[in-house]
Amino acid sequence: MGRIFEVRKATMFARWDKMAKQFTRIGKEIAIAVKAGGPDPSTNSALRRCIQNAKGVNMPKDRVEAAIKRAQGKEMENYEEIVYEGYAPHGVAVMVETATDNPTRTVANLRNIFKKGDGVLGNSGSVGFLFNRMGEFKVKKEGIDLEELELDLIDYGLEEIGEDEEGNIIIRTPYEEFGHMSKALEDKGITPISAELIRIPTTTTHLNEEQSKDVLELVDKLEQDEDVQKVYYNLS
Template sequence: MKRWDKMSKAFTRVGKEIAMAVKAGGPNPDSNPSLRRAIQNGRAVNMPKDKVESAIKKASGQGAAAYEEIVYEGYGPHGVAILVVTATDNPTRTVSNVRVAFNRNGGNMGSSGSVAFQFTKMGVFRLKPEGLDPEALELDLIDFGLEDFGEATGDEGEPQLVVRCAFESFGAMSKALEERGITPISSGSAFVPATLIELDEAAATEVLELVDKLEQDDDVQEVFYNLG
């Protein structure tokens, strides 16, 4: 059941990403790089093609929901800094839900700028390692704003390469990968903490319970925090 809940949440997140991309740049992925990226991210979470097409059609129609991205800031238990990225058509509802989640789970919501300075917004690309020479690729991408290159695993434990760049270099990095015939598994932005807070298991669990409550909200796209 938890797996299906996670999949449903992922589809909702990508659906909103598609809606915002269509609203900003139209329904044709050939001329809308943001929509291409959203479709790519849909594939990464195994979103069926018919659901992707339905989301594009729905976002193109009259009366489509107008989502806006809003980032909320706060502190969790034990002083852990948290950024909550939302996509909402009702900011009043969203801010209320986020505040309740903080208050009921040992945290407190902060004002704009109270937490964000502890994070750097970066572009993130996840790649399949098959057929790639990681060392050569890392050197090759330095000229396009590469700041970090490493290994990770996907949701199913599959190996991945992770490319990070300054968010201002996102377009250049995306183009560089495309020119080299590399199609990312997924791509987007992430808020990377400058420093991490190390906590014992019990304290860390308290923080993760708050993160879980935030992530359950349909308006929440992603949650970033500086727990080590």
């Protein structure tokens, strides 16, 4: 019984940690969106997207409103979005998206994490060519015919459409078509669960279980850093 309790407690804390990280990430995205386009989601599409994503991870409404209000304050940090590139162990390419108010701190932390994980932080452009930047929308399937939706969205930059393991519809577009697809879904009365710009590897690296563990441990350390928003890698 004691062992079961410990496992459940560890799982619960892991879930809380993940949720806290998601809330922090979206809070920074809200701050950046408000600074760039103002606090009104009806006229700020980036902020509107942040609010949709907040709902997708069950971020409380009052926390979203507080983040918007805080972003309007003069004392609010000015976050800079910087992408870092490098290699994990065994030649796996890694891209790290950050939002930071102190790039000197961020690059020092990331360099240290890569080094301790037997990886290396590279220069800009060192692995970026191994990833395609795309827009990804997650939509609830209820009441939607997948084939009909696919035909409707072809003219708005649709590149891929399918379902994830939870039964949601996943829509992907080229980076430059992200805005067109967002507007198309809005015009059709479809509110995405989430709408994000992601990076898809063009080639993947196959490793054995032990080698994969080395890579994933480094990725986990990177994701825990307070300045890191997202981590992408080309491990298959």
